[in-house]
Amino acid sequence: MRVLLVSPLREQINMVTLPLGLGFVAQALKAHGHRVAIVDLSGEPDIPDPLGRAIAETDPEVIGISVRNVDDQNMRSTRFFLDQIREVVAACRTLSEAPLVLGGAGYSIFPESCLEYLGVEMGIQGEAETAFPLLLSRLERRASLSGVPGLYVRGRGLQAARGFQRDLDRYAPLPEDSMWISERYGVRDLWIPVQTRRGCGMRCSYCSTAAIEGTASRCRSPASVRDWIASYVRKGLRRFHFVDNTFNVPAPYARELCTLLAEAAMEVSWRAILYPWRMDPDLVRTMARAGCTEAALGFESGSEGILRSMNKRFTRAEVHDLSWRLADCGIYQMGFLLLGGPGETRETIDESLAFADSLPLDTVKVTVGIRIYPETPLARIAAEKGMVRPDDDLLLPRFYLEPGLAEWLFDTVEDYVAQRPNWVL
DSSP states (O other), X not given: OEEEEEEOOOOOOSSOOOOHHHHHHHHHHHHTTOEEEEEEOTTOSOSHHHHHHHHHHHOOSEEEEEOOOSBOOOSSSOOBTHHHHHHHHHHHHHHOOOOEEEESHHHHHSHHHHHHHHTOSEEEOSOOTTHHHHHHHHHHHTOOOTTOTTEEXXXXXXXXXXXXXXXXXXXXXXXOHHHHOOGGGOSTXXXXXXXXXXXXXXXXXXXXXXXXXXXXXXXXXHHHHHHHHHHHHTTTOOEEEEOOTTTTSSHHHXXXXXXXXXHHTOOOEEEEEEOOSSOOHHHHHHHHHHTEEEEEEEEEOSOHHHHHHTTOOOOHHHHHHHHXXXXXXXXXXXXXXXXXXXXXXXXXHHHHHHHHHHSOOSEEEXXXXXXXXXXXXHHHHHHHTTSSOTTXXXXXXXXXXXXXXXXXXXXXXXXXXXXOTTEEX
């Protein structure tokens, strides 16, 4: 079948966000004999022109739309992206009679709510590399949709439990660049996203990753990741962004991957997200040798009590030690604070700000208020405290801010950040 995949968000925040998820799906569909094209609306001034051209060129029989982000998680001035995506849905319906299928990280958190809000009939929760080809086969044969893993049909619910592929090398290989990188971007400023694993078992109290990827960690072979990066280097691309939420977990995997990258001596620059828990000093040095130049350090709080309430496994001491190891290796680091959660007080806020100030961080990003996602411990606490209704699907952004903090916390943090040029809100 002829399939058009759409990356609908036009906003670019900080850097060009490439549609890696659609690249995975496109590659899987191509392997099953389908004709696939991707239209990326990121940075486009309007919708009709690029979308109209793509539909005219492909004459799609099915259109897939990626819902990567529902909102920007900013409590003070929230941007809700589904209204922008709804415009794309309307344009697709005007320009084509092809059925629409939703997917993506944001959709996977709110599968039924997204279908209702956007007025779309079908969507695939979670991994689509197996489910989407099966759905196309059913649609082509006009067969029953029952049994397609992760498929939601509007008004009829989930058709079959979602699946999680353990062999990512075989069933979800890293995509060829021609499948998902638009030529209009050039190569100079691109950071190429790399996903080495799926799933996270850390179970942080507020996190939505489990709804998107599951809790079991499933890794690609380190050699396949190295070879994929090498293929991009040969085309002049040398900057990479590992999008894994916990690059250093499991540690043996991270160590093997970094060793292979270091031995390949490809003169690349890459960034990663680190979980500051049981971090081997040798791993930091190996990362630096392998080309790591930037690290995101999401420690979220400097209070031991708040770290426990967030279900973090690390301690302040581990954060401190890792930050100084990164500095010693010349790795640029951005720290993250997430303030206002359950149990937060003026004392724990002061403790967190002072702790972040004591670290050799190059940049600090402070967020006040925590986005509440369904099926999380934070959502249950918010419901118990009457902050949200028990039946609220939480699609429209809701935030947790411990009672009594709102009167002073925003102003306090703004004043603190204003005095530190390397801190941002």
